[in-house]
Structure formats: C-alpha cells, structure tokens
Amino acid sequence: MVTLLGTLSLWLTLFFSISQFFSLKKNQSLKIIKICVIGLLIFSLISFFTLMYAYIVSDFSVLNVFQNSHSTKPLIYKISAVWGNHEGSMLLWILVLTIFNFFIFKFYNKENFIFISKTLETQAFITFGFILFTILTSNPFEETIKVHADGLGFNPILQDPALAIHPPLLYFGYVGFSAVFSMSIATLSLENNQKIAWYNYIKPFAVIAWTFLSIGIALGSLWAYYELGWGGWWFWDPVENASFMPWLLGTALLHSLIIVEKRKSLQTWALLLGILTFLLSMVGTFLVRSGILTSVHTFALDPSRGLYILLFIALIGTYSLILFASKSKRYFDNNYFAFFSKEGSILVNNILMAVVCSTVLLGTIYPLIVEAFTNNKISVGEPYYNSTVIPIIIPAILVMGIGPILGWKKEKKYEILKKILPSIFLTIIPTFFIFMIYQSLSFIGVIGILLSFWIISNNLMMLIQKNKKYHKGMIIAHLGVGLLILGITGSSVWQKENVSKMKIKDTVNIEKYNIVFDKIEESVGPNYVAIKGNFLVYDKERNIITKLKPENRFYHVENNFTTEASIHTNLLRDLYIVLGAGNINDGWIVRIYYNPLVIWIWIGAIIIFLGGITSANINLKKLKTFDQ
Amino acid sequence: MKKNLLIIPSIIFTFVLLTFFYLLVIERNPSELPSNLLNKDIPIFEAENLIKNKKFISTNEFGNEIILVNFFATWCKPCRDEHSYIKQFNNNGIRVIGINYKDDPKKTIQWLEKLGNPYSDIPIDKHGRIAIDWGVYGIPETFLVNSKGIIKFRHVGPMSKKVFKKINLLIKEIK
Amino acid sequence: MKIKKKFITITSIFLVNLFAFNLYGVEPDEILKDQKQEERARIISKNIRCMICQNQSIDESSAPLAKDLRLLIREKIKEGKNNKEIYNFLTERYGDFILLKPPFKLITFLLWLLPFVFLFIGIFLIFSHNKKSKKV
Numbered sequence A: 001m002v003t004l005l006g007t008l009s010l011w012l013t014l015f016f017s018i019s020q021f022f023s024l025k026k027n028q029s030l031k032i033i034k035i036c037v038i039g040l041l042i043f044s045l046i047s048f049f050t051l052m053y054a055y056i057v058s059d060f061s062v063l064n065v066f067q068n069s070h071s072t073k074p075l076i077y078k079i080s081a082v083w084g085n086h087e088g089s090m091l092l093w094i095l096v097l098t099i100f101n102f103f104i105f106k107f108y109n110k111e112n113f114i115f116i117s118k119t120l121e122t123q124a125f126i127t128f129g130f131i132l133f134t135i136l137t138s139n140p141f142e143e144t145i146k147v148h149a150d151g152l153g154f155n156p157i158l159q160d161p162a163l164a165i166h167p168p169l170l171y172f173g174y175v176g177f178s179a180v181f182s183m184s185i186a187t188l189s190l191e192n193n194q195k196i197a198w199y200n201y202i203k204p205f206a207v208i209a210w211t212f213l214s215i216g217i218a219l220g221s222l223w224a225y226y227e228l229g230w231g232g233w234w235f236w237d238p239v240e241n242a243s244f245m246p247w248l249l250g251t252a253l254l255h256s257l258i259i260v261e262k263r264k265s266l267q268t269w270a271l272l273l274g275i276l277t278f279l280l281s282m283v284g285t286f287l288v289r290s291g292i293l294t295s296v297h298t299f300a301l302d303p304s305r306g307l308y309i310l311l312f313i314a315l316i317g318t319y320s321l322i323l324f325a326s327k328s329k330r331y332f333d334n335n336y337f338a339f340f341s342k343e344g345s346i347l348v349n350n351i352l353m354a355v356v357c358s359t360v361l362l363g364t365i366y367p368l369i370v371e372a373f374t375n376n377k378i379s380v381g382e383p384y385y386n387s388t389v390i391p392i393i394i395p396a397i398l399v400m401g402i403g404p405i406l407g408w409k410k411e412k413k414y415e416i417l418k419k420i421l422p423s424i425f426l427t428i429i430p431t432f433f434i435f436m437i438y439q440s441l442s443f444i445g446v447i448g449i450l451l452s453f454w455i456i457s458n459n460l461m462m463l464i465q466k467n468k469k470y471h472k473g474m475i476i477a478h479l480g481v482g483l484l485i486l487g488i489t490g491s492s493v494w495q496k497e498n499v500s501k502m503k504i505k506d507t508v509n510i511e512k513y514n515i516v517f518d519k520i521e522e523s524v525g526p527n528y529v530a531i532k533g534n535f536l537v538y539d540k541e542r543n544i545i546t547k548l549k550p551e552n553r554f555y556h557v558e559n560n561f562t563t564e565a566s567i568h569t570n571l572l573r574d575l576y577i578v579l580g581a582g583n584i585n586d587g588w589i590v591r592i593y594y595n596p597l598v599i600w601i602w603i604g605a606i607i608i609f610l611g612g613i614t615s616a617n618i619n620l621k622k623l624k625t626f627d628q
Numbered sequence B: 001m002k003k004n005l006l007i008i009p010s011i012i013f014t015f016v017l018l019t020f021f022y023l024l025v026i027e028r029n030p031s032e033l034p035s036n037l038l039n040k041d042i043p044i045f046e047a048e049n050l051i052k053n054k055k056f057i058s059t060n061e062f063g064n065e066i067i068l069v070n071f072f073a074t075w076c077k078p079c080r081d082e083h084s085y086i087k088q089f090n091n092n093g094i095r096v097i098g099i100n101y102k103d104d105p106k107k108t109i110q111w112l113e114k115l116g117n118p119y120s121d122i123p124i125d126k127h128g129r130i131a132i133d134w135g136v137y138g139i140p141e142t143f144l145v146n147s148k149g150i151i152k153f154r155h156v157g158p159m160s161k162k163v164f165k166k167i168n169l170l171i172k173e174i175k
Numbered sequence C: 001m002k003i004k005k006k007f008i009t010i011t012s013i014f015l016v017n018l019f020a021f022n023l024y025g026v027e028p029d030e031i032l033k034d035q036k037q038e039e040r041a042r043i044i045s046k047n048i049r050c051m052i053c054q055n056q057s058i059d060e061s062s063a064p065l066a067k068d069l070r071l072l073i074r075e076k077i078k079e080g081k082n083n084k085e086i087y088n089f090l091t092e093r094y095g096d097f098i099l100l101k102p103p104f105k106l107i108t109f110l111l112w113l114l115p116f117v118f119l120f121i122g123i124f125l126i127f128s129h130n131k132k133s134k135k136v
Helices: A002-025 A030-056 A063-068 A075-080 A086-106 A113-137 A161-189 A198-227 A238-263 A267-289 A303-331 A342-373 A382-405 A413-438 A443-465 A472-493 A599-627 B008-025 B077-091 B105-115 B129-133 B161-174 C035-046 C064-078 C083-094 C109-135
Strands: A496-502 A507-510 A513-524 A529-538 A544-548 A551-555 A560-564 A566-569 A573-583 A587-596 B067-072 B095-101 B141-145 B151-156
Touching (some): A002 A086, A030 A063, A030 A075, A030 A113, A075 A161, A086 A113, A113 A161, A113 A198, A113 A303, A161 A238, A161 A267, A198 A238, A238 A342, A267 A342, A267 B008, A342 A382, A342 C109, A382 A413, A382 A472, A382 C109, A443 A472, A472 A587, A496 A507, A507 A587, A513 A544, A513 A587, A529 A587, A544 A566, A560 A573, B067 B077, B095 B129, B129 C064, B151 B161, C035 C064, C064 C083
Parallel strands (some): B067 B095
Antiparallel strands (some): A496 A587, A507 A513, A513 A529, A529 A544, A529 A551, A566 A573, A573 A587
16 A cells, blocks of 8 residues: 555656656646646655655555664654665655755746746756656665565664754755756756846755755764764765765855856856756765765665666766856856955855865775776775865865955955954964963964964954844854864864773773763663663862763664763863773773863854855845845 | 866766766676785795694795685684585695684684585684784685795685686686 | 764675674773873874775774784884884785875875865966956
C-alpha cells in the first residue's frame, strides 16, 4: 500500500516536472503552468510524507525502512531516518526543489513573465533529472521480498538531534542555489530587449540559500565537536569541503550582487558565480554519493548512481557554461572602480573567496587526478589546507572589517584612516589586555584575536552610528563572523588536553580545575545500554563547579558503540570529557579537553544565521516593492 | 581577448568531469593502495619460527626461489576464507612463508592442524613490527617475491579466484 | 551526510580488524615522560595518515595499526632520530600516501603551485581593475 502510493506519487512528480518543462517551452497559459507547479509540489509532499509515515509506523515491507529503522527507535530518529539514508534523502532533495520551484512561480507578474518562465523551465529540468535519478537508481519505495519482523536499525551515531536537522538545512542551502542557477541561466538566455533587473530576483534566493547552508554546516560541525570525542570540529574532510566550496562561492556571489545592483558592474562575474555555485553543490553530491572517494562517509558505493549523477552534471554543466561563454558578453560593462572604495573591497572579497574555493577544490580532487594519471596515491589532509587557506583568508577578513564603512566609487585615503581610527583603537587595546592577562603569545593566536576584534569593533561602531546606509543584515552577519573567528582562534590555538588512566576517586588537573572521578554506573536508554562515568569538577578554591557524565553507549540492534562526550560550557571555555575503554580494576582511559572560547563558534554561527534571515527579509521586501 | 577568457570555466569543468568519469569507469578499488615496496628488496628481518626450532633469518631464506609471503592471523576471518588458495600454492610447489601477525602461538598451531599447514616457515610477528616494515595495513596481505628477493606483487585482503590466477600468471612470467 | 569519524574506516568486508570502532587516539600508556619528546611525537602523528581510515591522522585514530605507528614514532624519537628520518622511515614503507601534508614533488607540483597562481591572478585582476578605474 505504502510502496504503491509512494511510487505512484513519485511517478506523478516526474510527470508534472516533464509537463512543466514542456508547457513552458511551448508558452502555454499561466493556468497550465500553475497546475504543473502545484501538482509537482503536492505529489513530492505526498511521496515524502508517505515515506515518513512508513518510518513512523515501522512498515518493514518497505525495503528502505527495513534497512534503516527499528521499532524500538525513538520517534524523532524514526523521522530523521527518512533523510538519513541515500534514497530517502533524495526525496527530501526533490521536495526542497519543488518548494523553491513553487516560490519562484509566486513571483510571476507582467514585467518578468519571460524571465520567470525561463527560470521555471530550467528548474523543471533540474527537478526532472533528480526525480528520474531517484526512480531509476534509488527508489525508496522498493518492497522487501521477505516479511521481516523488525528492521536492521539505524546507525547509532546518526541518532542525534543536531544531525537530525542538519540535512534539511543543508539541502535548503544546496537546492536554494538551484534557484540562483536557474535564474542565471534565464538571465543569459534573455534577448537584449527582454533584459530586466535580474539581480533583484537572484539576491533573496542567494541570501536564503547561503544562510541555510551556513547554519547547516555549523550544525554538522557542532555534531562533529561533541560526537567525535576529541574536541575538534572541522576536519577538511572531502564531505565537509563539498559543502564549504559552494558556501565560499555563495559568499562571493552575495557580495558581488551588491555591486551589480548599485553600479551595474561585474554582471558577468556574478552570473558565472550563480552558475558555478550550484554546479559545485552538484559536484559535491557526486563526490559524496558516487563512492569515488572511498569514504564510508558516503552513502552508497554504487557506480551506476555515480555515473548517472556525473552525466547529469555534465549535461547541465556543459549547457550552462557554453551558454555563459557565448551569451555573457552582453553583460560586460566599463564601470571600473577604485581599489579604495566599497566596490573595491567587495572585489577583493570576491577574488579571495574564489581563490580559497579553487584551492579547496584543488586539494579535494588532486588525489583523484594523481590517481587517474599516475600509479601513485597521495593524501591531502588538514596540514595542506591550513598552510594554503589560512594565509589567503586573513587579508579577506582584514578587508571585511573596513569594506562596509568605505564610500562608493572612491574614498580618500586619509578619510579612510579617520573612519577606522576608533576601531583600530578598539581592536588593539583589548587584544593587548587579553595577552597581558593570559600571557600566551602565539603568533596565530595574536592574529586571530586581532582579526576578531577588528571585525567586532568595526561592526559595533556601525551599529552605534545608526546610519541608514549600513545594511542591518550585513552588520549582524559580519558581527557573527567576528565572534566565529574568536571561537575558532581560541579553540584551535589554546586547546589543552589531558589523557590519563583513571580509577575511581582519582583526580586530574587541567588548567585551574581539579576533576575527580567519582563513580561509574550503568544506565539504560530507549534502544541502548550505557556505562556512565561521574566526574566532579572543582575549581582552585575546591568549590564544585559541575558534574560531568560522559557515556559509552552500546546499541544492541545495530551492534555498535558510540561515545557521548560530556561538556560544561561557559563563555570562556568548554570542559570536555570523554570516557574511553577500561574496567574497574585497571581504570578507564579518560580524555579531558579544555577548549577555550568554543561557544563563540556556535554563537557566531547563530548570529550569522540571524543576519542572513534579516537580509533575506529586507531583500524580499525590496523585491516586492520593486515589483509593484 | 577578454571574450576568449569566458571559455575557461567550461574547459576546466570538462577536464575535472573527464577525470571523474575515467575513475568511475575503470575497474578501481579506491581502498586499495599501491605498495611502495614494489620492485624493491624485501625488508630484512629476524623472528622466532613457530614451526621450527631455529630463528627465521630473512637473508638466509630469500633470494633463491620464488616465495609467496602471506601475513595471516587466526583471529582474522578472511584469512580462513583464503586458506584454501594458499594451500593450492603450496601444492603447486610454490614455497609459502606465513608471517603470523599478532597472534597466540597455541591457537595458531591448532588452527593449522585443523585447516592444514601450507607454510614452510612461520616467523612470528608478535608486535606487528615486521608488518610495518613490509608496509602492511590490512590482514591478510600477500606478497610475491622473486628469486632475487625482490617484491613483485602485493595483494591486500583475502585471495580471490581472480587474484589467484593473476599471481599464478605472474609466477610463470618471472620464472 | 556525515557518518561519525570513528566509523570512517574502510568497511570493505574483506579488510578486517586492524581497525577498531572508536576514535580515541593517544592512550595514556603511550605518552613519553619527556614532555618535549612527547610534543614532537604528537606533531609527527598529526601529519601521519591512518592508512585504513578516511582522512584521519594516527593521532586521532584508535585503529591498532595507528597505535603501533604511534609507538614506533615514539621509539624512534627516543632513539634520537630526527623528524625527517622518521618521516622517511614511514614513507619508505607506506609511500607518500601516509603523509597528510603531501611532499613537494613532481606529481604534487601543481598542488602546491596552483594556489599561488590563483592568488597571483587574483591580485593581478584587482590591480588591473584599479588601473582602469583611474583612466575613466
């Protein structure tokens, strides 16, 4: 029943995407297009919720549910299991595509009729490609052959609240860029007499996609931080890079659109970014899902899937880039601007983002290229990225602090100096005091803290001035970045670690804390059993600060272990404890980390998200008034 | 000139996609790594011999004949799966040296009594150091060493029919 | 989608048990008494890839082979070997693949050079743009 309904609605979405494409090609009436757009949305909703229903009621006649669920699993993880596997996540991907499709449709009016039509045409084609992919290679509604009493379970490490909402947010980001892509294609294929203010349409979508991508990446990092058990939160793993690259280009795109809007300059560049951002999202999908990288991080090791995605990318990539090569000349301009101006700073931002993105892409695919052309294999890991990416990012952050204050066109140099004097003051003084107090001089540490205060003070100054010419969303988001840098610097430069074997009642010192291993106990969760350590944390005056209870869980259905770190957070530092292997007689291996300023990473990310939402809101309103 | 630059993105894109495509179509096991010791002399080592009462000294044993070196352990299930292939090599007259990786000698002897012993010598690698010298990263691993003591082939993981055939072909070739 | 790092070991059914499940890294019994030597060992281990893991250094891995290598590195340090000798020892056996920071060689030439080329092109673009703006 479920499989029938699901498969049927999936086929109907395929039908509607085809008819949307052709009715737009044939210039059918708005009514027919409306039917297609709404039909597409409704049936992708039905297929998505059908699968969710199958998970909730644990219908093990559906192969996908059987393989990824178990009746004892908590409800929230039954729901998140829908997108916790390859096939189900494709349904979510399609759903988000159709949601964006619907919102683009909502923008129809007399002036933009051709532009929106062309956008929806491309959007329909992308949607069609993904639905066909799902039906052909990864149908989530396949039936099991045998009857099963219970499912195989769900990877316990995915049973986690942050990871439950991480994919939907990330997909809103990735797929949001599909709207940007379609609009860029539409822009390029408009005739000269049909030109409209395309950037006003792209901008809100770019901002929304970027915002969700940012928070999605942050959630993934947050999860890595508390689940992986050693206090790190970014690994330069190919899968992380797959989301970081579109983020970088998306950042460049957002900023370049400001110049396009204000100065009608850099239009070609912005259109290229619009295309590349989505293509990179797709390449990321390919890298993750084709098994070409050998990670178990990846969903599936099925070459036919990889081949399909690759052909699809090749198709839309070739089409879009050739279109770009042949049609974008029309968007050239001769509006050059000076280096010391707002545009100048945005150009620097754009170029540096593009350089970082190219470097990350190079690092990610270089091992594959080496393997393809020689008999060697090499690894490109964290040390490579640290030594290439960080030096390029530093000037970008410097410029980010002063860019927004600069005037358009041209600014006199002493004017600039006058403007940034207070924030230079505000940057250096606190940095100086911090290093006086903590007496830890590390080169990267000093730079990180300086950059962070530089961004924060500049944005606080803008906030205080209440000047209307400063975009509110921008200030908030930039403030978030400042805080983020603070957190990144603190946690990566001054992390302290203590690894020791502890018996009950043993004490360990880390920084100014004494940590006592009080007891160990067993506990039982809904679908796991665990041993839980009890640690008492005292400060120097022997006042108790907190109790930390790290766990080792055993999930019997999946026959897997997970470790749950226990973290005490305040604004200055995290105390982070992980329980390792051990027994009563010999003691347990206990890892304790003192991670300074980590909380500011997450606060920064949330503020960036809020800034993004504010900006999206402003841009949408602008577009509406513009339309009327 | 500027107009010609517009074609650059498509060129880079095509190059990257072609690389992906190539890697996707060739028969490739992404987890298999090339051995750095290929066509090099075997690492010199000495170890206790599980089935003989004298030390195993590599310089005395290698360099006269083709030898198959097999890293194995009783706790590794795939080793049991490939055991029949290893025995076939022995039956075909190829000398097989089994390096016993991080194992219990008693268990190993029982294991071999039960499954049959194809090994002429069994050097004991108690701490896994010999394995590191050979660049071993997965058990079982099998090396083909020619009569000059040079490593000609390395296979990671249990022997399959295909690998068995491949090694036999190689043996014929280097004889 | 991410799957916990500790499971990011090669799961091909045929490669068995040189790796375990948990991501832990350095264990207390490995730690050297001499703090300076220990610090050196940590830095080296952070640059050595866990061969059977996905993009993970032996410093972060609980795979038995990673532990063996960590111990080996510490032994070499105690023997008075310098960092270069230790890296060489490892690459002789496992190839360049074991280094997380690829060495500068013919095949990695572009990997290390291109970021600079990108940056150079970028700076060039900014300057040429600035120059043109003065003409207008």
